[in-house]
Amino acid sequence: MNKREAIFPAGRQALYEINQYSAAIRSGDLLFVSGQVGSREDGSAEPDFGRQVQLAFDNLKAVLAEAGCSLDDVIDVTSFHTDPQAQFDILNAIRLKEFGEPPYPNWTAVGVNWLAGFDFEIKVIARIPSA
Known part of the structure; x- marks a missing residue:
């Protein structure tokens, strides 16, 4: 059985240590990425919804990149919305x-x-490309 390996993007480890979770876990050739939000550098929420979504994607891409992945490697997405109809x-x-x-x-x-x-x-869940 493979041991899980925590993945953290550069510069954001403190956020994960404070909240006691990993940005992502590598298990075999799969990467399980924790929920990413549109936080600014200080950890606060970006008030503009479009910018908040873009920052969430930027944060997601940073986690993926740390594991050698990109959005092209993503196979499963789950997103959470406070007002889906208005935000779609x-x-x-x-x-x-x-x-x-x-x-x-x-x-x-x-x-x-x-x-x-x-x-x-x-x-997301992503498949890690083979070397």
Whole structure:
């Protein structure tokens, strides 16, 4: 059995230590990425929703890159939204820009009523490319 290996993007370890979780766990050729939010450098939520979504994707890409992955390696996405109906158009435009051409990863979107001050969170599973 493979032992899990924690992955942390440079400069963000303190955030994960404070909250006691890993940014991602590598297990075999799979990477399980914790939910990423649109936090600014100080950890606070970006108030503009479109910018918050973009920052969440930027944070996600930093975690993926630390494990040698990119958005092209993502196979499963789960996202959390505080107001899915009102947020869909903004999110969808950014999602399509970030994931590029089909085939797209599968995606489950969940409406929630609390995200610790954020309005969007994204978590993924990616396959780590072989060396």
